[in-house]
Amino acid sequence: MNEQLDRKLIFVFTGPDGSGRKTVADSVGATLGIAKVLSYATRKPRPGEANGQDYHFISPELYEQFDRAGDFIESICMNGNHYGVRGMDIEQSLLQNGSVFLILNTEGAELLKEQYGDQVIRLFIYADRRTVQDRQQEAGVDSDIVRFRMDQYETAVAYQARCEHAFENYDLAHTVFDISNTLEHYLQRNLVERD
């Protein structure tokens, strides 16, 4: 990757499903004016979700086409649905927008770190098991999906040790404030280094 892109940062929000990664990430992104790089997903949008806002919702055929072309820098299959990020989207957004953020499960966070090294800052978002389960149930997530996700809870929590930062998420405003402060330090340091 060229030197200009090297200096920009890729913030990856990760952690257990239901911990609040999307909610927190979108709020931090809006607070700091950082652009989101969206994943492509073959699942159907849920009520309230929009194409181009939550995911690029695409058909399995188009997903397969991108996959065969080698577009996905990382890709997973979960509950019969495919999710992936195109490397070209990350690089284009870094060029156009400066630093960017993504929301990924722990495997995706690890693969991005392997690929982009020091440019990737992993932000681990967590809450206790009971809270995470209750939030998903309240949000109307299908009970089979909640069960599947809770089976992965301990494995996901163990990934905290590998992340650059970890933030508990109980009081949303507090979480967003803490993370925004942390990221501002990175962004300012990069500006100074560039002078």
Ligand SMILES: Nc1nc2c(ncn2[C@@H]2O[C@H](COP(=O)(O)OP(=O)(O)O)[C@@H](O)[C@H]2O)c(=O)[nH]1
């Ligand atoms: N590795 C990877 N994980 C992803 C990607 N897009 C979404 N995910 C994660 O895949 C899991 C399943 O997503 P989904 O059931 O749709 O839940 P959502 O988080 O409510 O969208 C979640 O943990 C997502 O964060 C991706 O491109 N790569």
Ligand SMILES: Nc1ncnc2c1ncn2[C@@H]1O[C@H](COP(=O)(O)OP(=O)(O)O)[C@@H](O)[C@H]1O
């Ligand atoms: N701090 C919080 N307090 C209460 N509810 C929260 C908090 N953060 C997120 N939520 C809610 O929890 C649910 C899961 O959050 P979401 O951002 O979708 O999690 P994830 O992306 O980690 O799966 C959503 O209904 C969201 O509104």
